[in-house]
Amino acid sequence: MQDIDDLDLEPVTFLVEAEIAARQAFDARIAREPGFSALARKRVSRYLDNPIWRGLVELHLNGATSFEHGLMLRGAGLLRPARFFVLAGDLAGRELDCVEFTDLGLEQLHGTLSFKGADDPCREAIYRAVSSYLVIDRGNGIVATRSALEVALEIDDRDLLSRACSLVSGCPMALPPPARSKGATEEDWMEMAEFFSNGDDDRRGAAIIDLAALDGMSERA
Known part of the structure; x- marks a missing residue:
């Protein structure tokens, strides 16, 4: 029988293996995208490997990010916490946490969005992909702009509101049960896109993707 001290010294590789498997799955999915050349796949991966770049684009196009x-x-130094008061509805009078770009963030965003369409088809492909969902919750909640939260209030989307966190404390907003709960759908968000998205009219979806769901991945119906 192997000595317990020897077991303590054996490498535990599940974290490394999980990271490698996730990366391989990511690269394999990019490789399957029709119309991407080998160079385009490399460029798309490079953009998406940059969490600063992706977060900027998600907040700009969707009003929310992880x-x-x-x-x-x-x-x-590109984003700062902010707060605003709810003026109407069940949560009137409450102060909610949101985020807003700093001046440096707006400058960086301008550079990020300076090449679009035919000027940079790889970026344009990513913009279209980001516009196909609303936000990806990676297990610790999300942050959202005031515009996105105001739309969530308007359509009574307690799902998104319950995920929104303070950028300062990391705590989600403690919201009372709604007086009425008709819920909100992806179609509701699509209809309200002009009020929270700074993109064009090319939005393809508005699902909340929950990577921490027990079924591996679930999205709001």
């Missing part, structure tokens, strides 16, 4: 990306953007 809490993790929010922290990175704040650490880079």
Whole structure:
């Protein structure tokens, strides 16, 4: 029988193996995208490997990004926490946490979006992909702009509101049960896109993707 001390010294590789498997799956999915040349695949991967770049684009196009990306953007001086008062509805009078770009963030965003369409088809492909969902919750909640939260209030989307966190404390907003709960659908968000998205009219979806769901991946119906 192997000595317990020897077992303690054996490498535990599940974290490394999980990271490698996730990366391989990511690269394999990019490789299957029709119309991508080998160079395009490399360029798309390079853009998406940059969490600062992706977080900027998600907030600009969708009004929300993961809490993790929010922290990175704040650490880079591109994003800051903010608050606003709810003026109507069940939550009238409450102060909610949101995020907003700093001047440096707006400058960086301008550079990020300076090449579009035929000027940079790889970036344009990513913009279209980002516009196919609303936000990806990686297990620790999300951060959202005031515009996105105001739309969530308007359509009574407690799912998104319950995921929104303070960029300062990381705590989600403690919201009382709704007086009425009709819920919100992806179609509701699509209809309200002009109020939270700074993209064009090319939005393809608005699902909340929950990577921490027990079934591996679930999205709101």
